[in-house]
Amino acid sequence: MNTRNFVLICFLILIAFNSYGQIEQDSISAVQKVEKQVEKQTEIQQLKVPIYKLFPTTNYWTFIKLDTRNGKMWQVHFTISEEGYEGELILNSSSLIWDDKEINGRFTLYPTKNNFNFILLDQLNGTTYQVQWNNDENKRFVSRIY
Missing domain, CATH: 1.20.5 (Single alpha-helices involved in coiled-coils or other helix-helix interfaces)
Structure with a gap:
């Protein structure tokens, strides 16, 4: 070469x-x-996509606050008088999914004809829950619909 x-x-x-x-x-x-x-x-x-959303109820003074990532909810009251109740009451303080599955906008609420009931929908897997709000603690609950 x-x-x-x-x-x-x-x-x-x-x-x-x-x-x-x-x-x-x-x-x-x-x-x-x-x-x-x-x-x-x-x-x-x-x-x-917001983390928290407010949903009106038929009561002028009451909203439902939803954590759209995990399904946690609170009943929110406001007032314009000094004598009225103002604050948040817990509807559901436990996440409905594992932390690593949380996504903004995953959960949303739908009103029903019943003034005190909503349907909570997991928009990723289709799971539904009955949500009942009430001033009486014994009448507030979130229950899975099977």
Whole structure:
């Protein structure tokens, strides 16, 4: 093998190695850019869908506050007089799903014709619950509908 062929072969090998390294680096950069875009979209989605939502009841002074991630709920009362009750009463203080399954907007409430009842829907798996609000603690509950 003469010197010229040897130099040519070495040159081709160097070009091949350099090209391979450049392609791999470009691929890593492209993957990192896509991952950043996905993270941004997830952040934007999380901001668009609120964690907490208020649902009106038929009582002017009462709303139901829902944590849309996990199904926790409170009965919220407000007043415009000094004599009225103002505050929150617990409807459901326990998460209805595991912490790692929480997603903003997962749960929502639907009113029924009964003034004191709502249907809670898990919008990911379709599970439904009867939610009954009331000023009397013994009449407040959340019960799964089978």
